[in-house]
Amino acid sequence: MSEPASILEITNLTKHFGGVTAVSNIDISVQEGQIASLIGPNGAGKTTLFNCVTGLESPSEGSVKFQDQNIVGLRPDQIAEIGMARTFQNIRLFSQLTVLDNVKIGRHCRSKSRLWSSVSRNQKQRQEESHITSHAFQQLSFVGLEGLRDHLAGNLSYGDQRRVEIARALAMGPKLLLLDEPAAGMNPQETQQLIELIHAIREQEITILLIEHDMKMVMQISDWVTVIAQGEKISAGEPEAVQNDERVIRAYLGESYDAET
Numbered sequence: 001m002s003e004p005a006s007i008l009e010i011t012n013l014t015k016h017f018g019g020v021t022a023v024s025n026i027d028i029s030v031q032e033g034q035i036a037s038l039i040g041p042n043g044a045g046k047t048t049l050f051n052c053v054t055g056l057e058s059p060s061e062g063s064v065k066f067q068d069q070n071i072v073g074l075r076p077d078q079i080a081e082i083g084m085a086r087t088f089q090n091i092r093l094f095s096q097l098t099v100l101d102n103v104k105i106g107r108h109c110r111s112k113s114r115l116w117s118s119v120s121r122n123q124k125q126r127q128e129e130s131h132i133t134s135h136a137f138q139q140l141s142f143v144g145l146e147g148l149r150d151h152l153a154g155n156l157s158y159g160d161q162r163r164v165e166i167a168r169a170l171a172m173g174p175k176l177l178l179l180d181e182p183a184a185g186m187n188p189q190e191t192q193q194l195i196e197l198i199h200a201i202r203e204q205e206i207t208i209l210l211i212e213h214d215m216k217m218v219m220q221i222s223d224w225v226t227v228i229a230q231g232e233k234i235s236a237g238e239p240e241a242v243q244n245d246e247r248v249i250r251a252y253l254g255e256s257y258d259a260e261t
């Protein structure tokens with residue numbers, strides 16, 4: 001068997017905001033095909049790290065390599081273009097657009113025509129539009145929301161909105177998918193469905209890096225867990241090892257660490 005290849009290589013990543021060091025000297029290596037998780041108490045720097053990886057923030061120091069390409073300095077759309085998609089902790093959907101149109105926006109970042117530049121379309125553009133629509137519909141079906149295609153995104157439950165965001169990210173055709181607290185606001189049944197969805201995504205040969213607060217879910221789903229606290233990496237390993245690590249338990253004191261429940 002060949003060695004697993006690293007798809008994402010984060011080295012010495014540091015991000016300062018004025019006097020605050022949100023991320024301090026972090027190394028993370030994500031292997032192709034993994035479900036990797038990033039956990040840590042509130043304010044640990046998890047979202048900032050995602051923002052640095054996806055081009056929304058520029059790191060103060062360090063390097064990020066995606067499929068062996070240095071991506072620091074690339075814009076978010078350029079990073080999406082080469083195969084990295086994400087969802088957001090604070091859901092970012094167009095609430096006044098339909099569910100299907102929200103997913104189509106993901107695909108449009110890959111196409112030459114723009115969603116709203118459609119006043120006079122030639123035949124080629126119409127074909128492309130219809131291809132985008134059917135591809136978006138496939139992604140919606142994949143996340144189990146095809147029945148809600150014509151609903152306004154803003155009218156959906158929290159859990160369903162998170163699935164729309166995942167469908168939109170998948171519409172970009174990523175090799176790596178970053179999910180920022182996808183189970184937030186979900187009930188236990190929705191969380192279980194999400195776990196199944198994440199497994200199905202991995203079956204599509206998409207690697208997953210997940211930030212999640214639901215410890216039970218993290219321990220159940222992850223191949224590899226990295227723990228950060230106050231910007232620093234304090235532990236990394238397989239779920240059981242991390243769960244029993246004194247430094248991790250200490251970091252979570254005062255937070256509801258409920259992996260056993």
Ligand SMILES: Nc1ncnc2c1ncn2[C@@H]1O[C@H](COP(=O)(O)OP(=O)(O)O)[C@@H](O)[C@H]1O
Nearest residue numbers: 017020022040041042043044045046047048049
């Ligand atoms: N744009 C910003 N400007 C200033 N400080 C920020 C900004 N974004 C995050 N921070 C700070 O960085 C730290 C880490 O935040 P964040 O990455 O959101 O943590 P987490 O996602 O782990 O809860 C916090 O102290 C937060 O206040």
Ligand SMILES: [Mg+2]
Nearest residue numbers: 046047048089
């Ligand atoms: Mg966060």
